[in-house]
Amino acid sequence: MPFEITKDYIQKIQQLIAEDKEDTLLEMLAEVHYADIAEIIEEIEYSEAIYIIKLLESDVTSEIIAELDEDTRENILKGLSSKEIAEEISELDTDDAADIISELSDKQIKEVISHIEDEEHAKDIIELLRYDEDTAGGLMAKELVKVNENWNVLTCVKEMRAQAEEVTRVHSIYVVDDNDILKGRLSLKDLLTTSTKTAIKDVFIKKVDSVNVNDDAEDVAKIMQKYDLEAIPVVDELGRLVGRITIDDIVDVIKEEAEKDYQMAAGISQDVEADDTIWELTKARLPWLILALFGGFVSVSILGGFQEAMNKYPVLFFFTPLIAAMAGNVGVQSSAIIVQGLANDSLRGSYFKRLLKEVSQSLLNGFVLAAILMSAGMFFLGFELKVGITVAISLISVIIIASIIGTFIPIILDKRGIDPALATGPFITTSNDILGILIYFSIAKLILGF
Amino acid sequence: MPFEITKDYIQKIQQLIAEDKEDTLLEMLAEVHYADIAEIIEEIEYSEAIYIIKLLESDVTSEIIAELDEDTRENILKGLSSKEIAEEISELDTDDAADIISELSDKQIKEVISHIEDEEHAKDIIELLRYDEDTAGGLMAKELVKVNENWNVLTCVKEMRAQAEEVTRVHSIYVVDDNDILKGRLSLKDLLTTSTKTAIKDVFIKKVDSVNVNDDAEDVAKIMQKYDLEAIPVVDELGRLVGRITIDDIVDVIKEEAEKDYQMAAGISQDVEADDTIWELTKARLPWLILALFGGFVSVSILGGFQEAMNKYPVLFFFTPLIAAMAGNVGVQSSAIIVQGLANDSLRGSYFKRLLKEVSQSLLNGFVLAAILMSAGMFFLGFELKVGITVAISLISVIIIASIIGTFIPIILDKRGIDPALATGPFITTSNDILGILIYFSIAKLILGF
Structure with a gap:
């Protein structure tokens, strides 16, 4: 409500x-x-x-x-x-x-x-x-409830009451030694169900996940999600407890990360919102558009190189936007699936298997699309069989190449430590546009021999 | 670690x-x-x-x-x-x-x-x-700690200890009346710091956020994020406490939602992962590709209608992929920003203001890109001034129209209760491709008069 x-x-x-x-x-x-x-x-x-x-x-x-x-x-x-x-x-x-x-x-x-x-x-x-705001240290808060392993439960409860006043939400009670080194934890539930006379040393859980202050925020998010943690203690290089991170801070990290991937796929180079200033929005959008423009120049030159085909087969030129669009769409699909797989650490199996899978998928998609193209093209648009075959073969080839590029460029970038999301969106569309047109006209030249 | x-x-x-x-x-x-x-x-x-x-x-x-x-x-x-x-x-x-x-x-x-x-x-x-799995009822667990407002703290603690054995994590203690109607909550912290002799009626917090079992999972996620809640109680139509949802369940909802928007933008129509079967992946990808193919047919027909321009200005046809690509890219950028704004409920201000903002941004982007195009086109590609002006004016017009479409189609879909993310990706690219080519050749005809 x-x-x-x-x-x-x-x-x-x-x-x-x-x-x-x-x-x-x-x-x-x-x-x-x-x-x-x-x-x-x-x-x-x-x-x-x-x-x-x-x-x-x-x-x-x-x-x-x-x-x-x-x-x-x-x-x-x-x-x-x-x-x-x-x-x-x-x-x-x-x-x-x-x-x-x-x-x-x-x-x-x-x-x-x-x-x-x-x-x-x-x-x-x-x-x-x-x-740095992108590290565990940048996410953590200093507010936490900690007890010394050498205390008994009575001292512990007294101390905790004082500390709890400062802390908005008590998740776990962390146990440290005299040097502030993190030793383990005590769950609130255990505290509710344990007799007050027990010594902390005998009752605390000796296993506790923790992260280092310098760990990457995204890695902290992955750990907390994977191990279903609502809070995680943060230690310094010496293992001393310096803070804690709670799940609500991680929600923001996860959301921002997913949104960033989406924005990159859409050709927006920095975190912007609809209500940012025109100047900020332009700064985020213009670089990718300039890249796409230069890609466009390359396709203009390629098409210029095939000008002699215009007299005999003008219809070829009518199909260039279609071929380019299909190459772009297939590339973006493939890269999006891989980028999400990389982000979730869920890619398994060898590269060869992945290649095989992309090629078989593309063949499946390609044949369906080519069949539609052939029938629609010949019955409704009424062009020659030879042209139809040329466009169909080009379409299948372009889909295969575009999906391989869309799959492996993110994987290669990731291997080299570059954010694979960079490769989605305008970058993939533009390079696949160019490659698509080049493949199309090369195949056309081969078959139609202009 | x-x-x-x-x-x-x-x-x-x-x-x-x-x-x-x-x-x-x-x-x-x-x-x-x-x-x-x-x-x-x-x-x-x-x-x-x-x-x-x-x-x-x-x-x-x-x-x-x-x-x-x-x-x-x-x-x-x-x-x-x-x-x-x-x-x-x-x-x-x-x-x-x-x-x-x-x-x-x-x-x-x-x-x-x-x-x-x-x-x-x-x-x-x-x-x-x-x-339904997409509702609060589908997310909630039955495990929770609840106490009756008519108990005193002693009974309460005893009952809680028994209940806590069943519950993995105790977030809040919910207070109900004799009919199980949710009345409020008791924080664990309060319990730690309150004398055991107090009556529940006198100590519990009478304000508690709750959601209805039939509420949409995404809305629950928004509420929990907005109000920084780690758990929220779920009530039925009569206000009876029936379960609780914890933040870790919401993390998945948030992540899936952001990933779904990204997949839609990339032209993938259902939740797939890189390791799904070829058949599942094809089912998710093919429909959008078929849509794009039919869009391609339309652009083929449009170009066919301008065939007479081919003799006098063949260079115009070399620019079609560039114009189409720019229209597509601009449309995707605009729609991504709006879709994220809608998803985060962060869009403010009137439609007129938004229109003005898109147009001024597009003019800014358009003029920069047109200037690059004119200088590069005339010095390196060496085409006539008239053609250069035609392409430049078309580019600016196409960018303006594409960004308006990219902005307002998601807004209109959202108004009608359709997921605005549907409008991103192939749908926007395809319609902007077509419109871009149509605008381009119409402007060319107007200026060059073929």
Whole structure:
């Protein structure tokens, strides 16, 4: 039963802001989840947004600010003083705080940090700022519940109660030794069902998955998914417990990764959204279009080289867009399947088997399509048998070659440590367009002998 | 620190199976996570896989079976009796159990269910089989911890300990009334920090998000992401608590959704993987290729209609693949951005604003590309100024039209309740190819007057 933000609702809020009715607004918004208020903020004017941020308490506004789109957040933060930002930051978990603060200038970061009253919190945030955002360190939060293996359950529960106050969600209780080295974990469930007199040493689970602060965010996502983990502890080079990553942070990584592959396949070179500026959108789109344009030049030259065929077989030129389109479509299909297989680590079997599979599939598709082409072409478009055979053979050849290229270019890129998704979309379409036209006219020359 | 499955390791296992060394195998595999054993099973022969499944205890093999790819699982289950399957199923949470059992025939389902000893478990699984897999009911598990609002904390803790034995992960404690109607929740953290003498009525949080059993799985995913929930209770039409969905189930929904959009953009009409059979892959790919082929026929006819231009301006025909490719690429880019925006509910602003934005972006891209085309075309390819102007104007027009189509077709489909991702890929490329060629030759006729 999600809350529905209607136009009427937003207008009502805008009206209350215009009339400066603080109490009514406070009463209305008290019922609304911060994620919904964040959506409302995205819809209203800047001055209205600032009004609401300044009106509400910082325990709510901090969460709202963490939810906002980056662009909106940047604007809102510009409207707040360093002290005000520090107040928001103080309410957030260290990972969210570090994410927000990292968007500020170095000078402002220092100012904001100096205004954070809780020194421990400030120190943790500064530590997190050190890590690259695409690593485990960039994802983790410092908030976690840890106990010393040398404690007994009684001390443990007391300590945990204190620590749990700081932690939004308790997933696991991590067990460390005197040097803070991660030794294992204690599940909450075990704690619920174990007698309070037991010693930690005797009760904790000695096996615990962990990742290193420098591990790649995507690898962390894969591990957490594979082993069905809701949280994973992060250790430094010495094995000391430095943070933990929860599944909700991983959801974003997984989503972004899948969306990035899709955008690359569509010829968009960086993470953009429909509501980014025209300039950002153009920057993401133009490079691929220029690549496609140069590919187009190559096909213009190839076709120019076969100009002498125009007098005898003009119909050949009518089929070039069809052949090029089929080559492009087949290539994109093949590459998409492989890129997803690589992303999910689900490709099995030898290269030779894969080649065989692509070729047999292409033959199957190719013969069906060629049969349709032959019958439709000869009965409805009415061209010569020789031309029909030429186009049909070209179609089958082009489909086979395009699918082999679509399959193996991503595999080769992946082997060399390059993101295979790069090879999908415009790159595959353009190269297959060119190759398709070249194969088509070469076969035509061979059969028709112009 | 994930476990690395090497070729050597798999060979060693295969050798041990060949030599029938049960004890050594058991010892080796005792150290390995079930998710890793599932990966090993995918790599080895069928008879070897069955050997391992029969060797290990059902508390491990049940988890392995739940992790397997659908195809492998189907095969493995064929090698087990209904009684053996029932043993596996009995170890699993109800949601995983229902997922596996739903793949069997109706007759076998009955047999398997009849062999499950825990009647409550069997009843729960049968209930879950009723729901469509794309709904909240299809995602939820029956395992949850619930307490009655009329209990006191002492009864509550006692009951919870018993219930917690059944539940793998305790997220929230749900509070119901005497009629099982969901009233609110109790957080584990609160329980850790609250005195044991408090009455539940006085301590539980009266606000709790929930979804209906019939809600769409994707909507559940959106709600859980938006409100940062790790678990959400599921209620029936009367508001009675019937199950709960956890974030790890949602991770799969999110991933599948993003992958589906990508596959659609690549012209693959159903969820396939690289290791599916040739027949399944062809079924997923051929329909789009046939669509593209018919689109190709249309472009053949259009070009045929402009045959008279061939004598005077053969170079025009050399440019058709370039124009078609640019139209296709631009259309795919625009539609991908909109489809992702729709999927994330992040599109804001009026249609008119969006139109304006697309047109200004296209003009920007179009002018840059036309300038490159003019200079490259005239200096290197050496064609007449009139032809250059014709191609350049066509290019800009085609880019504008293609981006408008790419933007608004997904929006219109979405308005009508059709998955907008359908409009990306081959559909957009094909229609933009055709339209591009038509616009190009119409403009050429207007300027060059052939």
